[in-house]
Amino acid sequence: MRKKIVAGNWKMNLNVSEGVALVEELNVGISEGVKADELIVFPPFPHLYAVKDRAIKLQVGAQNCHTALNGAYTGEVSAPMLSSIQISHVLVGHSERRAYFNELNDLLAKKVDAVLDEGMTAVYCCGETLPEREENRHFNVIGAQLAEGLFHLNENQLKQVVIAYEPVWAIGTGKTASSAQAQEVHAYIRKLIATNYTADAAENMSILYGGSCNPANAQELFSQPDVDGGLIGGASLKSADFIQIANSY
Ligand code: 13P
Numbered sequence: 001m002r003k004k005i006v007a008g009n010w011k012m013n014l015n016v017s018e019g020v021a022l023v024e025e026l027n028v029g030i031s032e033g034v035k036a037d038e039l040i041v042f043p044p045f046p047h048l049y050a051v052k053d054r055a056i057k058l059q060v061g062a063q064n065c066h067t068a069l070n071g072a073y074t075g076e077v078s079a080p081m082l083s084s085i086q087i088s089h090v091l092v093g094h095s096e097r098r099a100y101f102n103e104l105n106d107l108l109a110k111k112v113d114a115v116l117d118e119g120m121t122a123v124y125c126c127g128e129t130l131p132e133r134e135e136n137r138h139f140n141v142i143g144a145q146l147a148e149g150l151f152h153l154n155e156n157q158l159k160q161v162v163i164a165y166e167p168v169w170a171i172g173t174g175k176t177a178s179s180a181q182a183q184e185v186h187a188y189i190r191k192l193i194a195t196n197y198t199a200d201a202a203e204n205m206s207i208l209y210g211g212s213c214n215p216a217n218a219q220e221l222f223s224q225p226d227v228d229g230g231l232i233g234g235a236s237l238k239s240a241d242f243i244q245i246a247n248s249y
Contacts (some may be wrong), residue, residue: 002206005162005229006246007040007123008236009091009210010047010061019047020054025239027056034042034246036229040089040123041236045077048223049085061089061123064097076192083118090115093125093149095168103149112150116160123162123231124150125210126189130169137168139188146192155197163189163207164231170211172233179220179227182209216242217246 014022023041030039040059043051052060066076082090092115093108103111108124113121126145128138142165150161165185170177177185186207194202209221211229220225235241 001230002204003037004048005038005040005165005206005208006034006036006242007042007061007089007208007229007231008242009042009094009231009233010044010236011063011096011233012044013237014043014047016047016050019043020050022237022239023051023058026058026242027054028247029239030057030246031242034243035244035249039242039246042089042091048082048087052087056115059088060086061091061121062087062089063094065090065111065114067107067114069114079114079120083120087120089121089123089162091125091164092122093145095125095166095171096126099168105145108149109152112153112161116153116157119160121160121162123164123167123208125164125231127166127168127171127211133167133169142185143187144190147196149156151196155201158193158197158201159204160195161167161205163205164210165189165207166210166231168211172212174212176212176214176217176221179211180225182221182227183224186224190226213245215244215248218245222248235245 039107040061042061042063042152062082065079075115097103126142128141132141206228208229208231209227213230214235
């Protein structure tokens, strides 16, 4: 059975002591029990070691990694470095990396490989911009993002992947996709997996929704049959909100 996952992408927010304080608050909330099967936080790189050290029943992921194992890539962080501190997940293809750092699907395919080679799980993000949706091109865009960045994997490797659908127009805008819009795209993604792999692979894939997800709308979104949880930005920076979202099943 696929997992219900709530993940917090902290993006470039909080200093290290604020991050540690947030995790300690989350530890308390989680100890009271949450409905999600798995909770993950994605802090910035300098926070990872300290957050990993404090986190109880909370997995810790990284927001990015390089494709190479090591070498002369000043400013970059490799997948083996992340796995060496037991990082469990890495975000690949977040729309902010696609837009501001020119990350294209062929590079993202290599990042996915780097993450999987280290035994970590890739959280592969896809989603359309507002003009792409307005021109009714969103299914094609998402289909290409998945085909070019992910579908080179074999079915066994795909078990080490979680997909996040994040419509760019909903990120940080307060404008959430309706639950029907989210469901429509999630069902489409699941159908693509069934077509390219098997019905089993599709059924077992966790597909998360991201984009202005908050305690007020999470329940409605997560009640959709193909929405298995959320990738949360702003609301993941407040422990009470994140825990409430993790209980929205
Ligand atoms: P917001 O929840 O702040 O809209 O961000 C969503 C996101 O980009 C998570 O990766």
